[in-house]
Amino acid sequence: METLIDDEKLKDLFKQAIIEAIEEKKDAVHDLLVEAMEDLAMIHAIQEGEDSKTASRKEVFKVLEDKA
Numbered sequence: 001m002e003t004l005i006d007d008e009k010l011k012d013l014f015k016q017a018i019i020e021a022i023e024e025k026k027d028a029v030h031d032l033l034v035e036a037m038e039d040l041a042m043i044h045a046i047q048e049g050e051d052s053k054t055a056s057r058k059e060v061f062k063v064l065e066d067k068a
Helices: 007-024 026-050 057-067
Strands: none
Touching: 007 026
């Protein structure tokens, strides 16, 4: 007796399991996606900052005071 599952059937089973897990844990998936987007935004900001000129302490506080 052969118990091999073809690749397509196995792929479909994995897809179904992933979909069910996402549906059951919507909050957890949402939190993970938000955290990943925040991390990407931070990476982008750091890279952008590395390419920009430096600012003095006085310039930084001036910008912060103007926003308050």
